[in-house]
Amino acid sequence: MSNESDPTTQKPAKPVRRFGTGVLSLLQVACVTVLFAAVNYLGSQHYVPKDLSADSAYTLSPATQRYLQSAAVKDRAEPVRLLLAFRRSSPIYDRVRALGEEYYRLSGGKVKLELLDPVRSPDRTQQVAKEYGEVFSTSFGKSMFTTDLAIIDARTTDQKQTSLTAEAAGNASSHVHFIEAERMIRYETEFKGDNSQRKITGFLGEDAITTGILSAIEGKPRKIYLLADKSGFSNEGADSPLTNFEATLLSQNALTLRARISGIERIPDDVSAVAIVNPTYDFTPQELEVLTEYWERPKSSLLITLGGVDTPPRLRAFLRNVGITPRKDRIISKNGDQVVTNVRAGFTAGMEFTRDFANKTTIFEGATSSLEVREKDNEDLTSKGIRPYVLIETGNDFWGETKFSTAKPSFDPREDNPGPISLAGAVIRGAATRDDLGERISRMVVVSNSDFLAPKYFSDINKDFLASSVNWLIGREELTGSGPRTLGSYKLPLLDSQVSFINRVNLFFLPAFGALIAGLVWSSRRA
Template sequence: LLEPITLSDKDEIPADAAGVAIVAPKYDLTPEEMAVMERYWNRPRSAFLVLLSPVETPPLIRSFLRANGVTPRRDRVIMVKGGQTVSTVRAAFTAGIEFNRDLAGQSTTFEGQSASLDVDNRDDLLTKQIFPVPLIQADGGYWGETKYAEGKNAFDDKEDHSAPLYLAAGITRGAENNDRFASESSRMLVMSNVDFLDPDRLYEENIDFLASSVNWMVGREALAGIGPRTLGTYKLPLLNSQNSFINRVNLFFLPAFVLLIASFVWSSRRA
């Protein structure tokens, strides 16, 4: 059950909260609210889902993410095709974390606007047992355009961001690879596109990825992976002549063919 919470009147995230989601924040948190979020992140088994609008990431939220190895860049992931600027991004899932194994290598599409994420495994993060991992990477031909607001659509290697361009990253804090302590680790997912949640822009692989991510964050790895597909019944329209031909095949030709094969087998055994 999803419930909105007001941080301004809380000192802590409730102990029974399975996780915290920050979706397309337009306004920044206050220092006191950010302190509440940081205390929660430093708790065992905390789970963060952060879906960012590429328009702008509020400064304190941006600093919090950068401190954990993932920095939202101020750019737009685009390419130019046929003289037109294309912001719809073709991408692929990586095999960075176990929950992504079923989707690894699978292509997908992100419509709308996307920014790129800088995923940095700094030495100081390793010392703190913080491990950021890229999970979705844009295909070749795209770049991170930093002057998108000016209508610029030509790559500049001094200002723009080149491949690899990441649209999603996972972060673990704690001894994730130690069976004794893995259940105490904290987990976070960061994505730089929110348009993929638009009902008119839904792709099954993106929904599978989000569902697997949430299950991974709350410690239900057994439920991660590609979900079952809905079975449907479809009618095949046939002309009367086609229907008659199929009936003749079923009633005459197939039995005759079986009889012919049986005759050959019988003859070969008598010979």
Template structure:
């Protein structure tokens, strides 16, 4: 038997060893650049620190607040902003000073502080603001009480609009007059309305702080209130059967504009007083005779005269209508109505016209005049009036679908294009129906003569002034009309809106469930999510 003598070569490489040796390693150990990482960390810290300093600097020097509430409840209205930027405030050599004597623990402190800071910001440093806590700083509170001669029986805001001359040393009598004329005290309790909840706990339901603060600010700067005379012997003053009379609402609106309403009997007056800023004829029930029309005409012929008239469609006012027709406004013997099915509608829907200064911020807005309304004919393009520098123009016109019905006493009225004017559905042509108009005598666009112009506002409805009929947009319109009549263009526009707080009552069982949901279940849910994420990353 042959013996196998073949032997493997001594230098034959082992199979596993050769496999390892033939596969070269491509991985290289990289050293950690600790210097670079440290440098980046230091740079990031420096950049973050510098950004924080820069943002704080910008927030202090370029402070800007944003009101993100739906109705801008924490912003000043355009009217207040315009007045604070006007010359009445900005041209003063001595800034207006406001001193708020309010306790810091009061529930309304933060709201009033933010609101007063808004006034200071929009006044561009022409208003000084100081907060004094009578509890924490009784010494300063006593100094304020002595300076302004006020008893600190309640929290208040003092507005001091005295000029530099009036702040100098003067006699005791002069100082007393200056304090009474140019210093106003606003009780904090008057800035809001409180109500009781079901548990007899009081809470603030409505804020009207901006409205009153702006009113008192205007009053302090102007000093003595302006005076409007009200012709009392041509209107029904005490009509208790109809509730609160319209002139009462008109008087309240005047007071909010720092205008005093004084009674005047035109039947016994030979001339309108020289201190009259304006004349008001509210819902006259009786016509003026020839002598009274002459007295009215003499006043209108003065420079800077102003007349505000609301008409009662039921009254027969032939002489007054003839006076108005002479200046381009002719009240019509009709009723502005509309028809829906078999029902006749008398609560006139109307639209504010675009263009007139009186309608600033109100153009194309809709409103409604409750009660009876008569239309007005406005001679806007009458050459005879233009030669005399008399410009009548409409302010409010009836909405589409409404017309001036001349046969308003008959049942089932229908639009007759031969007699009626308006824009009913299906009318061959649209003819606007003005329900409020104005007259300007003089040149309003000339700086030298703007203060010499005479102005008149005529409205074909008086019932809208009654408390139950007064609407927010009509309140703004009336206020703007009054300020336009007395030459306060910087107070024309939409004023502040009351801020209403709604208190939600939650039963004890529901409150307990909400507490458990917020304090227990929601944190546990967040913790469970965190544990799931941690476990998934760990695996």
């Protein structure tokens, strides 16, 4: 039996090849270095940023993203210049910088970003002031860089050769837009005793910059005729529905011009759309002819929001002829014995410009009537090239009450209109499916409520719906959908006893818990 421990039977050890091992190690290190450099290079060139903030605060809205991908931006021969002149000490500097970088990235470089700190770069600041200072002073009545601001310049090379002075502003300066930092911030005033202090509670940067880029690219705003002599809204001020309506359209680079249809023989051709808000006074036969002549033109657009009173007879007949009939009722529901007049409804997926709102709900407060939208059994309308669509519809729990003035209304299937109830509809007239005639179609949006335009009822989704409707009417489909959100800070209301409990937990219980864990670890190691 052999002895395995006998040294005479052991195999001789192989010599250590130190040179070969060293070369192999160097090759491994070199391969890892090359691989690391290649991965980093590819990562720097091909990457997808991810917004990990809780409320997606650094993600642009779908409407802004679609606009940056549209032909209005992508097909430009020269990029739009976005100059953000903000001090590093500004409380919104980080948000503005991140916002500008997103515009540059999503536009594929068609929005050229420049960051400027007026304090740290005095030479560059003087160059910018020399180029834009005079027209800024003319527009705002003060010198540049007294506050932080953004400059959006969408001029072409030929327009840039024109000096931006007060005398030579003209068409060149219409493509230059200034946004002061105050327009990007929402404030609230806090009162403490006899002192008051303004506090930043919201960030409106995306809304302001998107509006600025749109205004700079288009130059002059679109004209919207508002037939003020037919509206039941006459009050002015910050709480006025008409003032809020005009401000919303202005944020879409659409200028509302109040007109009296009784004083015009023909609506001008340069008008992009006609708005009828809360119609209380009926049209005369001559005025209706003016409205009908406009509607029968190619590329005409009508926006109509009905009010709390019955729709005037001639306007009602005009709408019935295009497939949308306002009913003489009020939409209500019941919660036990309580009558509910705040109408909750959902958006349909029938139209492209409301695709972002599909299956989402909104609330219309105030008086709301129902609409009969002839989506089906409308061969007579189809033969005329007219197609109605439902945009907003209630559930089965709401109905159209015809005797809404009674003290205790209840649903009567013989007289009332059962749910689901249509609240808004759209009409297309023309050959929308033909490529050669698709741009010549006429469009109309009808909403059976006007009170939603009041600032106290104007929710974010209603604002987006109004803006999308206007943009669809004037042919800006790329700006439809969910728009910029107001990013804000919110307070968590706590009682004094709750604040005291949280302080005790932070000051005593958490340190005591940490000390207990440390003691247990020390004791276990000693054992």
